[in-house]
Amino acid sequence: MSAKQIVTTLMTVFTLVIAVSLAQAFDSMPGQVTIDVMAEYFDGVEFDHEMHTELGEDCSACHHHATGTGTTDERCVRCHADSDEVAEVGCSDCHYVDTFSAEHINREAADVYQFHIDTPGLKAAYHWSCLGCHEQMDGPTGCQDCHSRTPEGDAFYHADAHASSGDGGGH
Amino acid sequence: MSGISRRRFLAASVAGCAATTLAGSKKAMAAGSFSGYPDGMGVLVDLTRCIGCRSCEAACNKEQNLPDPDKPFDDMSVFDETFHGGKQKRRPDEKAYTVVNRYNTESGSKPVYRKVQCNHCSEPACLSSCFVNAYTKTPEGAVVYNSKVCVGCRNCMIACPFNIPGYSYSSAFDPVIKKCIFCHETRLKKGLPPACVEICPQEALTFGKRKDLIKIGHQRIQTHPGRYVDHLYGEKELGGTSWMYLSSVPFDEVGFDPNPGNEPIINNVKDFLSTVPMVLAIWPAMFTGFHLLAKHKDGHGGHEHDVEEHHDEEGGAQ
Numbered sequence: 001m002s003a004k005q006i007v008t009t010l011m012t013v014f015t016l017v018i019a020v021s022l023a024q025a026f027d028s029m030p031g032q033v034t035i036d037v038m039a040e041y042f043d044g045v046e047f048d049h050e051m052h053t054e055l056g057e058d059c060s061a062c063h064h065h066a067t068g069t070g071t072t073d074e075r076c077v078r079c080h081a082d083s084d085e086v087a088e089v090g091c092s093d094c095h096y097v098d099t100f101s102a103e104h105i106n107r108e109a110a111d112v113y114q115f116h117i118d119t120p121g122l123k124a125a126y127h128w129s130c131l132g133c134h135e136q137m138d139g140p141t142g143c144q145d146c147h148s149r150t151p152e153g154d155a156f157y158h159a160d161a162h163a164s165s166g167d168g169g170g171h
Numbered sequence: 172m173s174g175i176s177r178r179r180f181l182a183a184s185v186a187g188c189a190a191t192t193l194a195g196s197k198k199a200m201a202a203g204s205f206s207g208y209p210d211g212m213g214v215l216v217d218l219t220r221c222i223g224c225r226s227c228e229a230a231c232n233k234e235q236n237l238p239d240p241d242k243p244f245d246d247m248s249v250f251d252e253t254f255h256g257g258k259q260k261r262r263p264d265e266k267a268y269t270v271v272n273r274y275n276t277e278s279g280s281k282p283v284y285r286k287v288q289c290n291h292c293s294e295p296a297c298l299s300s301c302f303v304n305a306y307t308k309t310p311e312g313a314v315v316y317n318s319k320v321c322v323g324c325r326n327c328m329i330a331c332p333f334n335i336p337g338y339s340y341s342s343a344f345d346p347v348i349k350k351c352i353f354c355h356e357t358r359l360k361k362g363l364p365p366a367c368v369e370i371c372p373q374e375a376l377t378f379g380k381r382k383d384l385i386k387i388g389h390q391r392i393q394t395h396p397g398r399y400v401d402h403l404y405g406e407k408e409l410g411g412t413s414w415m416y417l418s419s420v421p422f423d424e425v426g427f428d429p430n431p432g433n434e435p436i437i438n439n440v441k442d443f444l445s446t447v448p449m450v451l452a453i454w455p456a457m458f459t460g461f462h463l464l465a466k467h468k469d470g471h472g473g474h475e476h477d478v479e480e481h482h483d484e485e486g487g488a489q
Contacts, residue, residue: 075394100363100364100368100369100377100378100379101362101363101364102362102363105378105379105380105383109380109383117383117386117387117390118377118387118390118391120374121374123372123374124220124371124372124373124374127372127373127374128220128373128374131222131373143224143245156229156230156233156244157226157229157243157244157245158229158232158239158240158243158244159243159244159245159246160243162243163242163243164239164240164241164242164243
């Protein structure tokens with residue numbers, strides 16, 4: 001076997017392995033994800049995961065090192081270059097809803113070896129991922145482009161039916 | 172003869188004065204070096220994250236039961252409002268304890284949004300200036316005030332280096348100060364974040380212990396080269412504030428006083444204030460003494476007095 005043949009064989013095997021693992025990943029991948037962490041003032045968002053996977057170049061754009069091709073971010077690869085895929089890859093598995101609760105703050109403080117001391121909460125993780133990309137790709141960026149406001153939301157913002165009377169809207 | 176000579180009396184009174192002065196200044200020094208409660212909470216405001224949605228204003232309005240706003244909280248035309256000949260942007264008042272302003276800066280390509288509210292100083296100037304002790308800095312980190320005690324003198328409005336306290340001008344008979352209280356009663360005391368922090372979709376506001384937020388702030392600067400100016404505003408300014416800021420543009424371009432100094436406001440007056448008790452308590456007695464002695468020396472004292480004085484000096488010599 002010549003050196004050229006060895007390289008060709010290895011590349012074929014490598015491509016096959018990637019194809020199979022990607023296929024497996026896509027098998028277990030959700031088509032739709034319902035995001036409803038702010039359900040009081042805004043309706044939940046039906047996130048079309050399948051459509052977005054077709055737009056994105058690789059999974060790490062949203063999933064860091066957790067799944068797919070892994071991360072290439074120079075800050076992350078120092079530790080996560082060879083990290084295995086993790087069992088749970090959903091946003092809420094690492095980004096918590098209660099990130100500013102006393103329990104969470106004290107739990108984080110007690111873990112003195114914690115490296116990631118500044119992990120954003122779930123709501124921020126969603127908005128950074130979605131909004132950051134939408135700004136670059138000229139996607140929708142207005143609040144109500146993604147989630148429609150509930151009547152409670154209208155009252156909260158003193159908007160629409162709840163707008164203060166006597167205001168002409170001018171300066 | 173238990174006589175004390177005039178010389179001894181004078182020496183003792185001068186020493187007493189000096190001791191009082193020294194003790195006074197030592198106490199004042201201790202007051203000026205208070206670096207905040209160890210577990211005080213704070214908020215790290217990251218101006219690079221804010222998108223100017225004004226949800227924090229809406230949340231504050233609801234939490235504090237404030238009056239209806241003139242414009243809805245989703246009306247972005249408020250960012251164009253200016254006052255005092257276009258120099259002054261919106262500032263907090265009796266109807267809004269927090270406002271968000273938009274800045275089109277020279278350094279940044281995108282507009283920068285800045286939320287304004289009380290910064291909850293470690294050594295608040297408002298508290299120092301209040302002669303009825305209406306203000307309290309709580310162990311949780313909030314600067315709160317008792318509006319039942321407030322007499323509406325507005326000293327704190329002048330003292331505040333950030334122009335924060337508002338005034339209920341609309342109240343004809345009982346006008347009082349109105350400002351952000353860090354949601355102390357309804358949230359902070361119960362271990363909950365303030366309403367503005369909770370609603371923020373972008374986590375432009377990070378709630379935590381102040382000492383942890385300082386670490387997080389410096390870590391963000393370090394791990395994102397080029398994103399931030401290398402300064403955590405409020406870490407040291409004016410003795411430190413519970414609310415601190417990170418920015419992508421120089422702070423003076425987004426309405427901050429770029430160099431307010433690191434000394435708490437009270438340090439400007441503590442030297443003077445520490446002499447007040449000395450002046451009030453000791454000077455009258457001391458100068459009365461000097462006056463009497465001077466009168467005596469000039470020969471205005473009676474004959475009797477002269478004899479007594481003579482005795483004293485004899486006694487002292489024995």
